[in-house]
Amino acid sequence: MTESPLYGGTSTARVRIHHLQQAKQRGEKWAMLTAYDTYSAAVFEEAGIPVMLVGDSSGNVVLGHTSTVPVTVDDILLMTKAVTRSTSRALIVADLPFGSYESGPQQAFGTAVRMMKEGGAQAVKLEGGLRVAPQIRLLHDAGIPVMAHIGFTPQSEHALGGFRVQGRGAGAEQLLTDAHAVQEAGAFAVVLEMVPATIAAQVTKELAIPTIGIGAGVDCDAQVLVWPDMAGLNGGRVPKFVKKYADLRGELLRAAQEFADDVRGGTFPGPEHSFD
Ligand SMILES: Nc1nc(=O)c2c([nH]1)NC[C@@H]1CN(c3ccc(C(=O)N[C@@H](CCC(=O)O)C(=O)O)cc3)CN21
Ligand SMILES: CC(C)C(=O)C(=O)O
Numbered sequence: 522m523t524e525s526p527l528y529g530g531t532s533t534a535r536v537r538i539h540h541l542q543q544a545k546q547r548g549e550k551w552a553m554l555t556a557y558d559t560y561s562a563a564v565f566e567e568a569g570i571p572v573m574l575v576g577d578s579s580g581n582v583v584l585g586h587t588s589t590v591p592v593t594v595d596d597i598l599l600m601t602k603a604v605t606r607s608t609s610r611a612l613i614v615a616d617l618p619f620g621s622y623e624s625g626p627q628q629a630f631g632t633a634v635r636m637m638k639e640g641g642a643q644a645v646k647l648e649g650g651l652r653v654a655p656q657i658r659l660l661h662d663a664g665i666p667v668m669a670h671i672g673f674t675p676q677s678e679h680a681l682g683g684f685r686v687q688g689r690g691a692g693a694e695q696l697l698t699d700a701h702a703v704q705e706a707g708a709f710a711v712v713l714e715m716v717p718a719t720i721a722a723q724v725t726k727e728l729a730i731p732t733i734g735i736g737a738g739v740d741c742d743a744q745v746l747v748w749p750d751m752a753g754l755n756g757g758r759v760p761k762f763v764k765k766y767a768d769l770r771g772e773l774l775r776a777a778q779e780f781a782d783d784v785r786g787g788t789f790p791g792p793e794h795s796f797d
């Protein structure tokens with residue numbers, strides 16, 4: 522049996538959606554990270570991250586907005602191009618931003634085609650369950666792999682009444698309905714955001730497609746985090762579901778301070794950085 526391309530190894534072939542399906546069948550978990558620029562995407566590929574999401578979380582962590590709502594198709598396209606230029610193995614998923622797919626399948630199709638043709642993405646993601654099933658169905662039928670996203674959907678922050686766990690109590694039924702609806706419509710995977718761990722485990726068991734958790738417990742088939750959160754570049758408060766694996770902010774702060782000190786003290790540039 523061939524080794525799983527999800528776990529790096531010697532294979533340089535592109536990760537494909539059928540590999541994610543096989544991983545679920547074998548019980549192999551995998552990690553997804555967001556990516557927004559060319560260097561970080563190259564690092565994540567080298568680290569063996571099989572799937573990257575050009576997320577509209579870039580609204581917060583790259584563009585300085587306070588939500589994902591203002592992010593445009595052109596914003597995501599610019600970053601998708603940067604990410605696809607420096608990766609060849611990871612499956613690159615472009616997030617469809619708020620307002621670019623909700624009005625109907627044709628609108629979703631137009632946006633998704635731009636992400637694939639201009640951005641070079643291999644798949645797209647959109648938020649919603651049953652209500653966006655027609656969009657998922659059309660994209661799937663047109664040959665565009667779709668990742669769904671249910672539970673807490675940040676683009677609907679204002680409708681959902683803030684950053685809240687979804688699928689508690691009576692909400693569990695809605696979540697299960699949405700999960701089955703997106704699978705039925707042809708999604709190849711589904712993000713579960715801020716869902717009680719027991720409900721996420723049940724969804725993961727009931728669905729044939731992989732679940733990707735963020736604040737959804739350990740039983741999902743995969744996990745995703747926003748990279749500046751997990752690498753400690755984010756100086757502000759981070760959601761409870763984040764684990765910090767590095768202190769990039771501290772390291773970058775130190776480097777910038779040392780550079781400023783060297784320049785002020787006349788110790789940079791040295792002769793080795795200068796031309797005769
Ligand atoms: N930096 C960043 N990380 C993310 O994970 C992220 C973004 N931005 N932007 C887009 C969405 C928005 N998401 C968010 C943003 C905030 C919370 C949050 O503040 N959660 C609190 C409250 C939970 C509650 O009230 O139950 C938490 O402590 O987790 C959660 C998800 C996830 N995504
Ligand atoms: C948090 C993930 C799933 C996302 O949608 C994003 O980064 O935009």
Ligand SMILES: [Mg+2]
Nearest residue numbers: 576577578616
């Ligand atoms: Mg998003």
